[in-house]
Every structure is written in structure tokens, then in C-alpha cells.
Amino acid sequence: MSATAELPTKEAHVLKGHEGAVLAARFNGDGNYALTCGKDRTIRLWNPHRGILIKTYKSHGREVRDVHVTSDNAKFCSCGGDRQVYYWDVSTGRVIRKFRGHDGEVNAVKFNDSSAVVVSAGFDRSLRVWDCRSHSVEPVQVIDTFLDTVMSVILTKTEIIGGSVDGTVRTFDMRIGREMSDNLGQPVNCISLSNDGNCVLAGCLDSTLRLLDRTTGELLQVYKGHISKSFKTDCCLTNSDAHVVGGSEDGLVLIWDLVDAKVVSKFRAHDLVVTSVSYHPKEDCMLTSSVDGTVRVWKK
């Protein structure tokens, strides 16, 4: 009971503004702001704690699938159906650069720690690394060992980790030049790094979240109970790494205990598919976005 009391299951705000499905909701680095993007081709900057829309960024020609902010909150990048990665300036709202090169929709983008590069994961079965520092339009590197669409990408200080529909979570370690492919046997929808960096949570399309030990590739735990079969639904760990949060296609949000994989909390967050969940880096606060066009802020 005490565990559930800590969880952000009370709706604090509803962020309305997107016309159409919201595909991703992301906190910024310190958790004070949130960026959402959706099918209405806009990216919106919110103050989720007050429920205020701050800015709307329009330039995408198609739906925006993912967005990520730099650690200094000065820039952000976005990607989507128009096969390009947009590199934005937060304050002016202008597109600084567009990285073209993906042959298909781009599913996910991430900055690295120093915000020097953007890594994008695309439908064209590749991860592409784009340089933000130089004016080069060519990707710094194309990682195309995936056999199918790359759905999700996360970066550590030294590694690029991508999750693909081919069922693998591939870790590309730059220090030693190795690629480690963890085959889960199921299409990987979303991957999320634990806060200690030792585990990867992979949401698979068999309605299962799998927690992998990164060093050994061992399957640590399996979380079931939600529905994830055909949509890109996100999952993440709480900031304390005590729980696992996952969105379900029936509008529910489930919170599992990390260790014993019990569903600790299960509540209806949206009417429709929960596309994205994002957990506040410090507080017990959570963002969920849905196809129903709303973004909800959850607090305890």
C-alpha cells in the first residue's frame, strides 16, 4: 500500500491542444518542462506542472513521432513521418537544421549527453548518427545491421542502444567497437534504460515488457498484463528504478514492481491507446500521452 501511495496515479493536469493523436510526451532534462508531439504535425512545449502550453513548433510535414531535448534545454530534435530529423532551437522556434537521409519514417531520436550528435532510428532498418556541431549534412555513421525497423533508441555515454522489430536490442559500444545483439525473439517496440544504466527495459509486441541485464544479456524479469500488440507504446522505469511503467493499448497504464513483476497499480489513464509514458527524472510525476489527443500529468 505504501508503495502505491508513492506512485503518481492521480491526474494533476490534462494538457489539451493537440489535434489528433499525441505520439510522444517527453520531459526535459530537469523535468520542469515537457515536449509533446503528435499527428497534427506540431511539437508543443508545456509546463506540465502548471498545465500551460508554452509554445507550438510547426514545421513538420507529417506526423511527429519523437522528440528529445538537449540537456541544456537550448535545442531539441524531432522526427517523424517526413523522413527527416529536425534540429530546433527552443527559444526561437526555428528549425536549425534538417537531417535528411533516412529512407523511411523516423521512429525515434535522441541526443547524446553532450548534445553533439543526434541518433535517429528509422523504418529503413538503420540508426543514423547526425552531427550537430559541424554543418555536415551527411550522417556521421549509419548503423544498418538491423533486420527490421528500428523502433527505439537510447544513448549512454559510450553506447548506442537500439531496439528493433527484428526482435533484437543491439548495443553498440564505441569504446571497444563491439555490437552486442540481444535477441528477444519478439519485436521490440520500445526500449528504456534504467537509471543506474545496468538494465534495459524492452517493450515487446507480444504484450510483454522484458528487463534485460545489459552486461550479460540475461533476461531478468518479464512484465505482463498490458496490451501491446500493434501500436508503438512506450514503457519506462520510474526514477527510483523501483517500478516499471507501461502503457497499454486499451488506455490503461500499468505499474509493476520491478523485482517481483507484480502489477502494483493499474488505472485508466486514457480512453484510447496510451502511446507514451515519461517519468519525471526526480519527482514522482508522470506524463502519459494518448491517441485521444490528450496528455495527462500524473502525480501522487
Next chain:
Amino acid sequence: MGSDEEDFVFHGTPIEREEEIGSRKKKAVAGASGNLRTLPAWKQEVTDEEGRRRFHGAFTGGYSAGYYNTVGSKEGWAPQSFTSSRKNRAGARKQSVSDFLDEDERAELEGQSLSASSQFDTFGFTAAEHSRKQAEKEQHERPSAIPGPVHDELVAPVSESIGVKLLLKMGWRRGHSIMDVRASSDARREARKAFLAFSADENTKESSDSLVLENEVDTSLDPQFNEDIKFSESTPVYVLNPKQDLHGLGFDPFKHAPEFREKKRSRLSASKEAGFRKPLSMKESLFGPKSGKIAPGFGIGALEELDVEDEDVYAGYDFDQTYAIEDEQPARPSNDSRLRLTSREHNVLPGFGAASNTDYSVDRFDPPKIPKDFVARHKFPGPLEAESKPTASAPPDVPPPEDNSLKLLIDGFATFVSRCGKLYEDLSREKNESNQLFDFLRGGNGHDYYVRRLWEEQQKRSDQSKLQLDVKVSASVQKMTAETRGSLLGERPLPKSLKETEASASSGGSFQFPTNLSDTFTKSASSQEAADAVKPFKDDMAKQERFEQFLKEKYKGGLRTTDSNRVNSMSESARAQERLDFEAAAEAIEKGKAYKEVRRATELPIDFLAGGLQFTSGGTEQIKDTGVVDMKTSKTYPKREEFQWRPAPLLCKRFDLPDPFMGKPATAPRARNKMDSLIFLPDTVKAASGSGASLSARQVSELQEPKKETSVEEPEVEVEVENVERPVDLYKAIFSDDSEDDDEEQPMNGKRQEGQEKKNEAAATTLNRLIAGDFLESLGKELGFEVPADVTYPEGTKPMEEDNKSKGKPDASSEKRPGLKEKPEEKTSSLTLGSGEEKSEKKREKSPGKWSGGNDLSSSDSSGDERRRRKRSKKDRHRKNDSESDSSSDYHKHRLRRKRRESSREKRSSHKKHTKHYKNSSSSRYSADEERKESKREKRRRRD
């Protein structure tokens, strides 16, 4: 000097000609050039290379100019005579284009094209053209009375044609109709009015009031215009009455109410706004309507109203204002409704009235009702089916003729006929009229047998096609197939065909090969008893039951109907595994092996191999305990593989990391995906990477791997996984069944490749067999014997087994792996490794730890070097695992070897040695990983 010269007397000095001087000078120059320089400047002469003088004095033309270096010409210089411009200054010439044209250009401009001369211009076309041009010219000079462009087309000037001349000679006068002039006065008047309708604004009123002001018209018009009117009388075709109202053609709204017409006209004139024109009478309307093309409602349908867009089209005419008012004025609803109504009935002939109530209504028919049992696909009756009906009653079963060749011929022929239809039989009967061999077609020897065979084949075919059709509806519906009938009749049929249809229907492309084809023919029922006594799967009762069922089927023949019952509990691959398992066990039993051995073979295959017994089934499938499979599948994932990956230097820089590959040559990139390498792998690369075909084929099958395995793991998600698109449907169809036990196999070594190659071969043969289909079945006894013959290896003959035995290391997989030949490519690679390692490499492919090794992706790497290196490292790892029981020296030996060989990993391996136990050290993370892996593997093995 001659005598005549002496007669002349010379006075003075002769004038020398310049040329002579020049030539002489030249000679002089040539002779003594030195002298020339001594001459004073004004006496020096500049000459060209021929010695001619090129520069002359100013008075002689300067530089070699003029006529003989003079300024003049041959004729001399003639100054232009002076003419004063004072007189003709006023009449300054106007320049025209023709002034600047040549003769021919002028001719071209004036259009001297081919045309009939006016003499023969009967219809006046050329003359008309001429005069029109003339008129055009004039038009520019004096503004026409008729503005706008239209009149040119309407009123084409006509010169006198020969016809006119004739008419004139016959007493016709210009401006009069050819017929009685007086009689057509009405028409003339109408024509004039019509023309006026087109004329300029100033004439509008007159024309509109033409009824009253007819007399004034003539006077009000200028003479030229008047003439035109007259002219138009004789050429009425050009004077077309414009239709400017929106009434139906020939409709006169005021026909029966002339008083309204009067009223309307007066109203219009009062408002000074527009004109009203008397609608054409009956007689005129016959040609009047033809003028529809120049009405203001140009392009507007009769039912449409004038739109805003239509208004301004003909700006020069005020038709809209003048005439549109007449009928369609929303301000005047009094006659609006009526007019509107009448205008709707535009197709009412004059003299007819439109019916007030129409009984015309569009009949709408419902679409035909589709019978419920209608199939929206044409089913071709086909000669086959049609003919099979009359012979539905089975002809009596006849023993085949003694002559074996004849029997074969009949069998083959029957199959053929059943496929191609009766027509073929008739044809061949005709063709082989005299051929003794084909007597059976004409009721001779073997005819009965032929009839029987044909009937059987037809039955079989129809059943099959029906089966294929019905599969979706109800897979479980049992048809009276040849097999069922055969089993009823006590025959021992080939179990393949039904099996095949079932399998293809249920699993969509996983095929069973008829490996037990031979069994059907060779095994005697007696061996069944032996098998009955033996229970190789005693620990698993369900399995034992299935095994018994299998044996029953195997030796008794009959249908594999139980397959469908088993579908629920087992996946396709598991079933296939089990089946192979059973076969192997049955074979062992049959060969008189002890029960113990069999049991060990299936449960502890290591010992089994040591015993020298080997089970193969088609050389493609691994023999495996399905129970183990089911238990293990959940643990096969996640499966970790490692490859080399080279980050771009810039990427490392951006991540603030040192490039691990700094200063090392670039490795060839891995093939992007398996299809790429399959399709685009160039020959050279293929050669480099070993047998490219088998490699890529293997890759393709591996591509299916995850999917297959998921089906093993969780059958309920299977459908979902199927939705994930894979680019290789064809290959999936071919290979999916073969790769189902891939989870147990470690890719990335030679034997694996070898096995895959075998698989591919087998798959290809399977495919061929499928294509061959029934033909094989009918003629397939010989073939059936051959099938297992070339894939089964005799036991205990494999050198590999010997190796394994001698090594005495327990390796679960290598013995499962049937004897596979070494590929040349592998040999070369292993040569570099040293002969001793060849075996260990072989072994490790089936090491229980599934975490390491299998690099299905990297195997597509075109650089053999890279692959080899990876292999080595992997092998070392495996080696390490396999030889855990070995002495540590062995371990270090390998380490050292690896170190020696792998320059790229030199540093790290040494690291490993030293920091092996510091698991948290980031620099030695890899060694730590490996350690952990090892322990895990060890644990798992123990558990297993």
C-alpha cells in the same frame, strides 16, 4: 644586240615600272643588304617577303590599298550628284515593311499561295478570301460600322463568282433574291432584323423596334451598311438569326397571346433598357434555330440560366442586357413562372404542346438477389472433373499386368491423362493407333488396369483439389481420399499426399518430406512387434503414446489423422522434431539396437553418439527430444551475440571517446541485410566469403529464425508475429520449416553452414518433390528408395564422431549433428587455425550455452578475414566453455594462441588475464562478461 635594235634611237631615260624597280631592288637587297642600311631613312623601302613594296605614301593609298594602291577604284571616283531636298521634303516617304523585303519575301508575304484563279472560282472561295483580306486592310484604316470580330465570319464578302455572272446575265439584279423578290420580302426583313441584332449599339433600338420602325431602318443605316444588308439577302446562309432568349428552340412565348407581346415591348421601350424582338415565325424558325451557335447563351444549356461568368463574354454586345431581361427577370414574377416552365420544355415541337402531367418516370430495378450459396469466383469445370463423374462408380480393381514395363507405362499414362484430361487420351489413342504398347487404350492388354488406374488418379486429383479448397472451411473434414479407400481396401498407400495438403493448409508452407516413403515399401510389419516391446519414451507417457501411434502408422500404413489432434498441444516445429525423433528411434529399434541405447540417444545424445549410432532424417533435421525443446524454448531468449562494430572516428570524437580502431585499416562493412547479400553479392565477394549461395541461403533461413522460434515459444502470439513483415516470402515458404530448430544451433561456424547447405539442398528437393507431386507418387517407388539413401549416413563412419569420442568431451550438440562434410572454405579457414582446433570448432557449434557465438548477421560479411577472426574469438570462447573440466593450462594455451593471433584484441586479452576477477572494472568489462557467461552456461548445463 640585233640589227633592228640598232635602228632605234633612244631619247631621254626610260621610265622604269615599279615592279621592275621592286624586283631589281629585291635583287639589290638580296645582293647587298648591308648597303641598304647605309641609305638614309627616307630612301629605305619596306618590302614584303616577295620584295613587293607594301607601304606607300599617303597619296598612293597608304598600305597596299585601293585600286593598285590608289584610293580610287577601277572606274575612278564618281561623286554623288547633289539633289536638293527642299522640293520633296513635304512628301517624305513613309517607310513600310515591304521596303525592306526581297522580292521573294514580298511574294510570300502577300500570300501568293496556290489557289483557284478567279476565272474558275465557281464558288467564290478564293475571291471571298481575297476580299476579306482587302476588307481587313480597310478595316484598319477606317473604323468599321460594326465593331467586334464576329461580323467577319458572319458576313464574308463575296466577289463575283461565275455563278453571279451567270445570274446577272439572266437578268438577276444585285440585292434581289433569286426567287420572287416580293414574295420573300418577309424573309428579307427578318434577315435584316437578325443582322441588326448583331450590329452596334446605335442600331439596337431600331432593331428591337424593328416591327414598327422597319421603314426607318433603311434610312438610319449608312449606305455601306445598307449595301451589306442587301448583300446578305442574296446569301442568307450567313445571316443567321441569333437565339438570344432562353426559350426552347422555335418556341414563341407570345404565339397565342400577341397582346402580351405588345405589352412587353412597350414596357421595355418605356424602360429604355432593352430591345424586344419578335420571335421567329414558323416558317423562319426552320432555318432560324441553326443559328444557335452565336447566341449569347453560348455554351449554356437550354435549361441553365445565365450565370455571372457568362455575362461578360461578348462585351461588345449588349445581348445580356437587352434580351435576357425578356424572360428571366426575377423582378417580374408575373410571367416568370410560366416562362420558366415553358423554357423547361425545350424539346416541344412547334405545334405540339407539352403534356401537363408526365407519366414518364425512371424505372428503377433492384439489383438481382445473389443466392446465398453463390461463390464470387468462377470454378472451372475442367475436363477432369467433368469426366470423373461418369466414372464415379469405381471400375473393378484389377491386378496389374505381369509386364512390369507395361504396368509402369500404364501408371504413368493414367497419371498424365488424369492431369491433362480425356482429350489427351483420345489424342494419344489416335497417334498410337499402330503402336502395340498402347493397346491398353483400345481395350487390349491391360485395359482394365488402365481404366482402374485412371479412375484412381482422377479420384485422387479431385480429392486433392477439393481438399485444398475445403481446407479453410473445415480442415478436419475427412474426404474419401485414395488413402482412406486404400486403407479400407487393405492397401498400403503412400502417406505423403494427404499429409502434404494438410500441412500446407495448416501451417502455410511447412512441408513434410516423404522420408518414410521408403519405409512404406521396405519395412515389414514384423518389425512392428519388435518396436512394440520397446518403449523409448517411457518417461513421457503422452509421447510414448504418440510414438506408438507413429509406429502403427509407419508399419501399418494408413492416414496420419492423428496429426490434427496433436496440433493443439505442439507447434509445427516441435511436431516435426518429434516426428524425426520417432523415426530415428524406430530405425534404431528396427536395427536391433538395444532399448537402452535408444533411450540414451534421445535423452542423452552424447552417450548415444559415443555408441556410434547416429540418427539422421534427410540429413537436415536434428534429432532432439521435444520435451527438451519445449522446456528450453523459453530460455533460448534472450540470445546474445557479439559482432565487431566499427564506430566512425567522428562519432567517437563527438562522444569524447578514443577510437578503438584508430589506425587500423577499415574493415569491409557487413552486408546490410541478408537479402542484400543474397542478391547483390558479387562473384568475387562470394568467392572470398566461401560458398556464397549457401551462405546467403542460410541467412535467409535465419531471417525466419525469430519468428519460428516465437511460434515455438508462445503459440498464442503467433498470429501477431506473422504480421510483422519480412521481405522474403518465397524463402520463408521454402526454408521456414527447416530452420525451426535453429534456436538450438549455433550459427557462425563451418558446420552450421554445412548443415544449412544440406538443409537448403533438402529444401530444394522437397520443393521439387512438391512440384513433381503426384507424378512421383505414381512412379515414385524407385525414387522413394533413393530419397533416404542419399541423405542418410551409415552409422559410426563419421570421422567427426571419432574425434569427439577420442576427445571424450561431452558435447550435446555435435553428435546430434549428423555427419556433415567439411566444406573447402571451412578447411582453409581452419587451416589457419591449426589442425587441433578444427575439432573444437566443430564441437562448439552445439554448445549448450546459446548466448555466445551465433553470428548470423556477420556471416554475411564479405571479408573472409573478419569472419575468420570472429570465428576464432568465438571459438576460443567456446573452447573455454567446453573445456572447463580441462586443465587450466589448456585454457591458457588457448588464451595465448588467441593473443598471438588476434592483434586487435591483444591488449584486452591480456587485460582479461589480469583483471579477470575485478568484475566491476569497466576496462575489463568484457572479460567480466565472459566470466559471467561462463558461469551461467555452466549452471544451465548442470540444470539440463
